[in-house]
Amino acid sequence: MTVLAARAIHRTFASGDKLVRAVDGVDLAVATGEILGLVGESGCGKTTLSRIIAGLDRPTSGDVMLDDQPFLGADGAVERGLRHRVQLVFQDPHASFDPRRTVGRSVGLPLRAGGMGRGATRTRVAELLESVGLDPALAERHPHTLSGGQLQRAAIARALAPRPDILVCDEPVASMDVSVRAQILNLLLDLRRERGIGILFVSHDLGVVRRIADRVAVMYLGRVVETGGSEAVWRLPRHPYTRSLAASIPTGSTTWRGGLGAVRLEGEPPSAVDVPPGCRFHPRCPIAIERCRVDDPVLRSFPPDVQVACHLAE
Amino acid sequence: MSDPVESLAGPDMPAQDVPAQDVPALEITGLRVRFRSLDGRGPEVLAVDGIDLSVDRGRVLSLVGESGSGKSTVLLAIAGLLSGAAIIEGEVRLHGRPIMGLAERERAMARGRGIGMVFQDPGGSLNPVLSVGSQIDEVLGVHRDLHGRDARGVTEALLARVGVGDPKRRAQAFPHQLSGGLRQRAAIAAALAAGPEVILADEPTTALDATVQAQVLDLLVGLVSDEGVALVLVTHDLAVAAAVADRIAVLYAGRVVEERPAGELMDRPAHPYSSALRAAALPFSPRVAGDDARLPELPGRMAAAGGVGCAFAPRCPLATDHCRAVTPELTPYGGGRVACWRAGEIEA
Numbered sequence: 001m002t003v004l005a006a007r008a009i010h011r012t013f014a015s016g017d018k019l020v021r022a023v024d025g026v027d028l029a030v031a032t033g034e035i036l037g038l039v040g041e042s043g044c045g046k047t048t049l050s051r052i053i054a055g056l057d058r059p060t061s062g063d064v065m066l067d068d069q070p071f072l073g074a075d076g077a078v079e080r081g082l083r084h085r086v087q088l089v090f091q092d093p094h095a096s097f098d099p100r101r102t103v104g105r106s107v108g109l110p111l112r113a114g115g116m117g118r119g120a121t122r123t124r125v126a127e128l129l130e131s132v133g134l135d136p137a138l139a140e141r142h143p144h145t146l147s148g149g150q151l152q153r154a155a156i157a158r159a160l161a162p163r164p165d166i167l168v169c170d171e172p173v174a175s176m177d178v179s180v181r182a183q184i185l186n187l188l189l190d191l192r193r194e195r196g197i198g199i200l201f202v203s204h205d206l207g208v209v210r211r212i213a214d215r216v217a218v219m220y221l222g223r224v225v226e227t228g229g230s231e232a233v234w235r236l237p238r239h240p241y242t243r244s245l246a247a248s249i250p251t252g253s254t255t256w257r258g259g260l261g262a263v264r265l266e267g268e269p270p271s272a273v274d275v276p277p278g279c280r281f282h283p284r285c286p287i288a289i290e291r292c293r294v295d296d297p298v299l300r301s302f303p304p305d306v307q308v309a310c311h312l313a314e
Numbered sequence: 315m316s317d318p319v320e321s322l323a324g325p326d327m328p329a330q331d332v333p334a335q336d337v338p339a340l341e342i343t344g345l346r347v348r349f350r351s352l353d354g355r356g357p358e359v360l361a362v363d364g365i366d367l368s369v370d371r372g373r374v375l376s377l378v379g380e381s382g383s384g385k386s387t388v389l390l391a392i393a394g395l396l397s398g399a400a401i402i403e404g405e406v407r408l409h410g411r412p413i414m415g416l417a418e419r420e421r422a423m424a425r426g427r428g429i430g431m432v433f434q435d436p437g438g439s440l441n442p443v444l445s446v447g448s449q450i451d452e453v454l455g456v457h458r459d460l461h462g463r464d465a466r467g468v469t470e471a472l473l474a475r476v477g478v479g480d481p482k483r484r485a486q487a488f489p490h491q492l493s494g495g496l497r498q499r500a501a502i503a504a505a506l507a508a509g510p511e512v513i514l515a516d517e518p519t520t521a522l523d524a525t526v527q528a529q530v531l532d533l534l535v536g537l538v539s540d541e542g543v544a545l546v547l548v549t550h551d552l553a554v555a556a557a558v559a560d561r562i563a564v565l566y567a568g569r570v571v572e573e574r575p576a577g578e579l580m581d582r583p584a585h586p587y588s589s590a591l592r593a594a595a596l597p598f599s600p601r602v603a604g605d606d607a608r609l610p611e612l613p614g615r616m617a618a619a620g621g622v623g624c625a626f627a628p629r630c631p632l633a634t635d636h637c638r639a640v641t642p643e644l645t646p647y648g649g650g651r652v653a654c655w656r657a658g659e660i661e662a
Contacts, residue, residue: 041523042494147615177380177550178594179612186608204524207553207596211609231601248528250553252597254577265525268493 002068003198004030004053004086004166009062011048020272022048023059024222030166033196035188037213037230039206039245041269044219047170050202054088054168066165084110087159091171093151097143103151104129104139107158114162128157132187149180156187167191170202185212206249210234215305218242221280222272224299228306238302238313240285241265279311287312337410338368339544340392340429340512345404347384347391352399360620361387363568365404366644369561371511372542374535376559376576378552378591382616383565385548389514392546394425409511427457430505430543434517436497439504440489446500447473447485450507457508472503477533495526502533506541513537516548531558553597556580561650564588566626568619574650584652587626589660624655632656 011023023045030036038046051057053064063070071082090096097106107128108121116124126136132153143151152172159167169188173181189212191197203209209216210230217227218239226239237243244265265284270276279297282288291311299307347362362384369375377385390396392406405414408428413421433439441449450469454460460468466485473481476499489497498518505513515534519527535558538545549555555562556576563573564587572585583589593610614629624642627633637655644651647658 041525178552178591178596179380181596182594182609182611186611189608205596206524207598210598211596211601234598235600245524246598248525249598250551250557251599252553252556252580252592252595254556254580265529268495268523268526 002029002031003066004028004200005065005068006049006053007063007065007070009049009052009064010060011045011052011057012060015273018273021222021275022272023052024272024275026062026219026222026224028053028200028217028224030198030200032165032198033192034215035192035199035201035213037209037216038200038202038219039204039209039216040219041204041245043221043269043272045222045272046202046219049219050088050168050170050200053200054086055083056088084114084162085164086166086168087162087164089152089155089159089167089169089172091174093148093155094143096155097151099143101142102139103141103143103146103154106143107139107154107161110158110161124161125157128160129154131160132157133183147180148176149183152176152184153187156184156191160191164197166198166200168200168202171204172201173208174203174205181208188212206234206245218245221269221275223280223309224307225281225310226306226308227299228302229304232304232306238306238308239281239310240287240312241281244286279309281310338407339371339373339409340546341368341405341407341410342366342388342392343405343407345388345391345406346402347387347396348401350399350401358401360618361568362391363619365565365568365570367563367570367573369512369544369546371544372538373561374538374545374547374559376547376549376555376562377565378549378555378562379565380550380591380616382567384568384619385565386516388565389516389546389548393429393431393514394421395431423457426453427508428511430502430508430510430513432498432502432505432513432515432518434520436494436501437489439501440497442489445486445488446492446497446504447487450485450500450504453504453507469503469507472506473500476500476503476506477529478503494522495529498522498526498530499533502530502537506537506543510543512544512546514546514548517550518547519554520549520551527554534558552580552591552595556597564591567617567621569625569653570644570651571626571654572647572650572652573644574648574652578648578650582648583660584647584657585626585654586630586632586656586660590629624653632659 006028009023009026013020013022026049040046052059064072066082066085071079104125108125111121111124125139129136129139134153173184188199192199201213213230216230216233217224220241226233226242234246237246267284276283278294279292282292297309297311299309301307343366345362345365348358348360350358365388379385391402405412413424447469450472451465454465454468469485470481473484478484478496478499519530522530534545537543559576562576562579563570566587572588579588583592590612612629617625617628623638623640627637642653642655644653
């Protein structure tokens with residue numbers, strides 16, 4: 001069942017006298033207990049979109065809905081009543097904790113702000129820390145005395161404090177050692193399975209996304225260009241951008257040298273200041289035809305559950 | 315890839331003593347690195363605990379490990395880039411020539427000529443207030459006695475060689491005016507400028523987007539096969555190492571625990587740590603049916619270097635009392651070496 005839905009989200013920024021179309025018409029949905037992987041390269045808009053969904057930024061237009069209830073710009077009380085159900089976990093936990101506060105105070109802050117008493121908060125913080133596999137005694141410590149993995153667990157505990165339905169995780173395991181990364185990913189998988197929490201998992205790491213996401217959305221220059229069941233998309237990527245992306249990731253085999261000359265994208269993603277006309281991918285697309293230069297493709301459906309924005313997809 | 319640029323190690327280079335072909339391009343023996351504490355009164359910290367490695371011309375050796383394994387310290391020690399707090403023991407040979415015994419100045423020249431260095435953050439190796447072209451010109455002046463227009467011509471050829479389009483214009487750009495991928499290409503051009511036999515690359519693609527990472531890996535592999543340089547690639551990503559390396563050395567707590575041909579190590583790792591690393595690597599590969607299960611975890615944290623017994627024993631499912639008491643040395647195994655008393659028992 002869909003819990004969270006983003007509808008026709010646009011977000012533009014002014015850059016000098018130009019407009020940056022960071023997010024340019026995106027729909028997304030996350031169901032109970034589902035992990036949606038949001039992937040794409042720098043500048044594709046995935047972080048802007050996740051900040052909008054988490055309430056840290058406002059869209060220029062479009063709506064974010066919980067259980068079919070739009071709440072952006074709704075009555076302040078309605079928005080506050082729904083807002084706590086979506087919580088955010090950042091990439092760098094050392095940057096997301098106040099270094100002067102104990103970990104326990106930071107984790108308990110949303111509870112205290114919600115009117116919970118001191119004693120009840122302390123008990124609840126201990127529960128939360130235990131639920132993410134941390135010793136409750138760590139509540140007394142300051143952030144710099146915890147390892148990156150421990151502090152990311154604490155960040156997840158803090159996000160869980162208001163009992164959210166949705167976690168938005170923005171590169172939560174980037175720059176972690178692989179053994180620590182496995183522990184954090186397992187924690188997220190447990191939360192999804194045991195509590196039915198839906199997760200929007202934003203990452204540039206396709207290996208991680210392929211391993212844990214149920215569905216995936218591939219963004220390019222502010223748009224979703226392909227979305228669907230994760231394995232359906234990765235087994236048969238239909239958009240040329242998805243294909244190149246998939247072909248550029250090491251698979252763990254030693255065949256790279258043989259793969260030299262494989263389809264490689266030329267250049268780097270252009271900026272969202274000068275979005276090309278027609279299909280925004282056409283300047284880098286190896287198979288673009290005349291139509292692609294003028295006609296902006298919309299998402300079309302393919303069985304079983306994939307949508308692709310490419311004139312040539314079949 | 316594009317054609318090799320003939321002037322890369324061109325005829326304008328002063329003749330060097332021509333090395334024998336069977337000597338490794340780079341050989342390090344008994345490398346140990348300790349750091350003094352900042353105030354000089356605390357205990358020394360051991361970072362690299364006796365490492366022997368070599369790499370031949372036209373080959374790629376990858377050093378793989380997690381934080382604290384010592385992989386980056388090894389690279390910086392070879393390049394002579396560690397601070398004065400580091401105490402370095404052991405020998406580094408470039409094409410058979412020992413360089414550690416040389417006087418400071420000769421050592422710096424031997425390294426500058428023989429070794430090119432590429433870092434994770436090209437912003438860190440390029441000077442932000444000089445155009446990328448003038449930085450490459452400078453290397454050409456110091457190591458190949460090329461100046462003015464001669465230098466700039468080679469600089470532009472180098473930039474073209476590493477896939478920088480419109481090199482005449484790009485040479486005049488400052489680092490911040492280039493994208494991350496172009497900056498890394500420019501840094502690779504600078505690393506090539508002296509005509510080195512060895513390139514040391516520390517996580518050169520970690521900060522890059524996937525499609526750009528693939529382009530830069532293509533470039534590095536192309537340089538190795540076309541120019542015959544030896545590449546030492548430090549990475550935390552076993553899948554990247556598998557994709558480009560001929561041999562992989564897995565480091566743990568300052569030691570090499572396994573060093574094997576890449577295919578062998580990926581197919582049949584002999585050390586339990588290599589096996590755990592491979593299981594945790596999550597390369598881009600299909601999910602197995604019923605794969606909703608949790609990922610394999612490696613509990614615990616890396617021990618400090620230099621302890622008693624095998625440093626991996628506290629986290630090892632196979633460890634015995636013997637493992638905890640006696641440090642295993644690297645011994646021949648398959649086409650390489652492994653340091654484990656129970657080597658091969660995890661082979662599936």
